[in-house]
Amino acid sequence: MTKLLELKHTRKELVGKLAPLAEKDVLTPEEERTYTEGKAQAEALAKQIERVEFVETERTVLARVEVVTSKPRPDAEPAAAKKSPLAKSGRRPVENPGFANVGELVYCARFHPNDPRIHALMEMGTGESGGFAIPDEINPTLQEVKPQDAIFRPRATVVPAGESPDAEFALPALNQTATANMYGGVQVDWVGEGAAKPETGAKLRETKWTPKEVAAKIIVTDKLLRNWSAATSFIERMLRGALLAAEDVAFLKGVGANRPRGILASGALKAIHRKTASKVCYEDLVNMEGALHDDAGAIWIVNPNVIPQLRQMVDGAGRFIWIGDRPIAEDPGGVSTLLGRPVLKNYRSPALGLLGDVVLLVPSYYVIKDGIDVTIAASEHVLFDQNKTVIKAFKTVDGGPWLDGPIAQEDGSTYSPFVALDVPA
Numbered sequence: 001m002t003k004l005l006e007l008k009h010t011r012k013e014l015v016g017k018l019a020p021l022a023e024k025d026v027l028t029p030e031e032e033r034t035y036t037e038g039k040a041q042a043e044a045l046a047k048q049i050e051r052v053e054f055v056e057t058e059r060t061v062l063a064r065v066e067v068v069t070s071k072p073r074p075d076a077e078p079a080a081a082k083k084s085p086l087a088k089s090g091r092r093p094v095e096n097p098g099f100a101n102v103g104e105l106v107y108c109a110r111f112h113p114n115d116p117r118i119h120a121l122m123e124m125g126t127g128e129s130g131g132f133a134i135p136d137e138i139n140p141t142l143q144e145v146k147p148q149d150a151i152f153r154p155r156a157t158v159v160p161a162g163e164s165p166d167a168e169f170a171l172p173a174l175n176q177t178a179t180a181n182m183y184g185g186v187q188v189d190w191v192g193e194g195a196a197k198p199e200t201g202a203k204l205r206e207t208k209w210t211p212k213e214v215a216a217k218i219i220v221t222d223k224l225l226r227n228w229s230a231a232t233s234f235i236e237r238m239l240r241g242a243l244l245a246a247e248d249v250a251f252l253k254g255v256g257a258n259r260p261r262g263i264l265a266s267g268a269l270k271a272i273h274r275k276t277a278s279k280v281c282y283e284d285l286v287n288m289e290g291a292l293h294d295d296a297g298a299i300w301i302v303n304p305n306v307i308p309q310l311r312q313m314v315d316g317a318g319r320f321i322w323i324g325d326r327p328i329a330e331d332p333g334g335v336s337t338l339l340g341r342p343v344l345k346n347y348r349s350p351a352l353g354l355l356g357d358v359v360l361l362v363p364s365y366y367v368i369k370d371g372i373d374v375t376i377a378a379s380e381h382v383l384f385d386q387n388k389t390v391i392k393a394f395k396t397v398d399g400g401p402w403l404d405g406p407i408a409q410e411d412g413s414t415y416s417p418f419v420a421l422d423v424p425a
Helices: 003-022 029-069 085-089 102-111 116-124 222-226 228-253 282-290 304-311
Strands: 157-159 169-174 204-209 212-221 270-273 299-302 322-326 335-338 341-345 358-361 366-370 375-379 388-401 418-422
Touching: 003 029, 102 116, 102 228, 102 375, 204 366, 204 388, 212 222, 212 228, 228 388, 270 282, 282 358, 282 418, 299 304, 304 341
Parallel strands: 157 366, 270 418, 299 341
Antiparallel strands: 169 204, 212 388, 299 358, 322 335, 335 341, 358 418, 366 388, 375 388
């Protein structure tokens, strides 16, 4: 952490401690002494921060002059070798050089590109695609994921970016598909006395994930962007929601071409034919339940148009199978359940009657590989004559089922952690 950031963090913590005392109507002598001493420390820190900011600003300006006027020495290290610590490590915390939020960062990138804080972010590394890495302190406004916003990311197995964010990630596993068996191709025989023991070996497979770029852009007027303190919540909400929605759609329906492979397009899917076209009946759900492998953490994902049928559905004894607002471990506050498992309404699911309008899955069997963190860029050139700025937020990510096919069990049938209701046979 730089000296300036260290001072700002110290002052922030100090002001936080003083706040409860400042709100009191009357202070005890000890509290009065604590507040007075804290206030003096905060004022001293403010003056020190002002001095350090002045020096750092001057250093930045002088460094730019030095780069322009100086000539490289014959023995100087090539520029390509002088990578920032961020580029060398792949992923390090991005320190905030003083931006209040994403809106202020975009405003300065657009209207004040020579702001020392912008240069500080550039020195931390921006990636080959351009743009500025968002400081971790304000990044959560774009990165925060809540269950009601996304279905897969909060529940799937997420592999962090690591030292090389966009490098291919390979995961070896047993081949437990129908071509092998539950034990990865291991053959077991009862051997008679004196008979030769059969040779056998486990079959392994390798599944790979390579992060792909996903980008969201929004066009705002320069007038709105100048009022960044009011615009930031709008910009953050729109970009964040768009990126999360794009991820969720890809994790469900992506075909794997320049995007993640979704469960509905994967070989691991177990499709169950429905009894009646454009309908969902109790028999359909029971058949899906019978094809599910590993019940731990299983959830239902349904198109909203399916819910009216589910709410009116009864079992063989005439009992309603939909239970609303039932407390479960994942959500003690209450969630609707179907056959004892949480049911989530998903506007991104296929329409009623299509493959995947009802899905029963175990999300932990879906693997998400994160690449570079959310990065932001602003351009005034595209719509310069309209006084508008294009703001782009992008990241890289990949995803796909851990399995490449349903699992063959000892009973001769195949099962999967991804089961979807299909059209009639």
